[in-house]
Amino acid sequence: MSYIDTLLRQATLGKLNLKNRIVRSATMLSGAEEKTGKPTDKLTGRYKELAAGGVGxxxxGHLYVSPQGQASPRQVSISSDENVPELAKLVEAVHEFGCPIIxxxxxxxxxxxxxxxxLALGPSDLIDPNKGIHCRAMTVSEIHSTIDDFAKAAKRAKAANxxxxQVHLAHGFLLNQFLSPILNKRKDAYGGDDIIKRARIVFELLEELRYRVGELPIWVKISVTEGIEGGYDSLDGIRLAEELAKMKADAIEVSGGTFYGDDALKPSRTGITAGQNEGYFAEEARAIKEKIKTHANVILVGGLRSLQTMGNFYEKGVADGFGLSRPLIAEPDLVNRWASGDREPSECISCNACSRLIKTGLVYCPVMRDAAEGTWAPPPEC
Ligand SMILES: Cc1cc2nc3c(=O)[nH]c(=O)nc-3n(C[C@H](O)[C@H](O)[C@H](O)COP(=O)(O)O)c2cc1C
Ligand code: SF4
Structure with missing residues (x-):
């Protein structure tokens, strides 16, 4: 059996039994109720479409654990028990297609x-208009209550079935801000001159999560490098991954960069061509996989566009599973297409027009819409 065929076969990743090794990486589609953050039927419909489309x-997309942690309008909230019934409906809708969801x-x-x-909360007091940041340092008691917010959110996830x-440690959000030597200037136990010291909040959180949700699979997504001048680099990111594996994270998804700051390396890069420059964090993922052996599964994300490249990476031991975001906005049924024998790469041209829709309504792919002009049925509210 070829490595490509293996990708499309049943696998156990991060303690989950999956029908294949292709993972829909977290993608914020907006589309929640503005006031409550409950998923709407239209948003649930998008998840059904993905589940029906064959991903393992x-x-x-990231769910906020407390109102102060909300990133953008119409983001789904897991900060209240009241949202659990709607979240459970979302899970059920996806499960109907035999697809697990985390x-x-x-x-x-x-x-x-x-x-x-x-003022927004951050690791330290900081004003940086170029990065769009104006925040105050969290007190130790706010750090503890934020850990509690994450733990309660995890319990709600369990209650919603x-x-x-997956704990979001990447892309410049709070936990990633603590890892950053640029943003974390704390002099107490939650700061320091080393990424492992700055990761204290993350380690405490993982311990608390394990205590509260027992055997529920706990995945993490990391930025292996911050990708910004003065930020932490991939050697730091690899050391962090080793510690996370020791802490019994079940799977580590390897991404990189930050969404804020014009000069930063971005997690969703433009200009990707299948077979040429796919998988821009592959070297780092391979290094992590070598270091952590079988303690946790490694998922690679970022610019993957063809089954051939993923097959090569799998053969070379780069990762155990492969995350796709934009290709599944462009073609939610991409994995079914590949499984049916059409092995052409994703039609996504990596232009990021979809990302600009996050603040306006349900995210969709305008490029595929334009290509199908005249026959295309627009998704609701776009
Ligand atoms: C519209 C959009 C929303 C995203 N939302 C999230 C998110 O909620 N959480 C996250 O970890 N990454 C998010 N990402 C980043 C993707 O998961 C992924 O890491 C990145 O786009 C690279 O993968 P790709 O080349 O397959 O798109 C988002 C990306 C896009 C384009
Ligand atoms: S708009 Fe469409 S083609 Fe452009 S990056 Fe997004 S999904 Fe890909």
Whole structure:
């Protein structure tokens, strides 16, 4: 059997039994109810479409664990028990297609939506208009209550029957801000000159999560490098991954960069061509996989566009599973297409027009819409 065929066969990743090794990486589609953050039927419809499209696992877009951690309007909230019934409906809708789903839980920290009369929370006091940051340092008691917010969110995920959780440690959100030597200037136990010291909040959180949700799979998504001048580099990111594996994270998804700051390396890069420059964090993922052996599964994400490249990476031991985001916005049924024998790469041209829709309504692919002009049925509210 070829490596490509193996990708499309049943596998166990991060304690989950999946029908293949292709994971829908967390992708914020917006589309929640504005006031409550409950998923709407239209948003649930998008998840159903993905589940029907053949992916082995869906990771939701990031769900905020507390109102102060909300990143953008119409983001789904897991910050209240009242949302559990709607979240459970979302899980059930996906399960009907035999697809597991895990909830990505997150706090935006310094880049959270501005709330009237409140400063955003971050690791340190900071004003940096270029990065869109104006935040105050969290007190130790706020750090403890944020850990509690994540733990309660994880319990809600379990109550909603999600198959696991993924903790968002990447892309410049709160937990990533603590890892950053640029944003974390703390002099107490939650700061320091080394990434392992700055990761204290993350380690405490993982311990608490394990205590509260027992055997529920706990995945993490990391930025292996911050990708910004003065930020942490991939050697730091690899050391962090080793510690996370020791802490019994079940799977480590390897991404990189930050969404804030014009000069930063971005997690969703443009200009990707199948067969040429796919999988821009592959070297780092391979290094992590070598270091952590079988302690946790490694998922690679970022610019993957063809089954051939993923097959090559799998053969070379780069990762155990492969995350796709934009290709599944462009073609939610991409994995079924590949499984049916059409092995042409994703039609996504990596232009990021979809990302610009996050603040306006349900995210969709305008490029595929334009290509199908005249025959295309627009998704609701776009
Ligand atoms: C519209 C959009 C929303 C995203 N939302 C999230 C998110 O909620 N959480 C996350 O970890 N990454 C998010 N990402 C990043 C993707 O998961 C992924 O890491 C990145 O786009 C690279 O993968 P790709 O080349 O397959 O798109 C988002 C990306 C896009 C384009
Ligand atoms: S708009 Fe469409 S083609 Fe462009 S990156 Fe998004 S999914 Fe890909």
């Amino acid at each position: 696992l869906i990771i939701t 909830f990505q839980i997150s706090h935006a920290g310094a880049v959270a939506m501005k709330k009237e009369g409140e 999600a198959d696991g959780i």
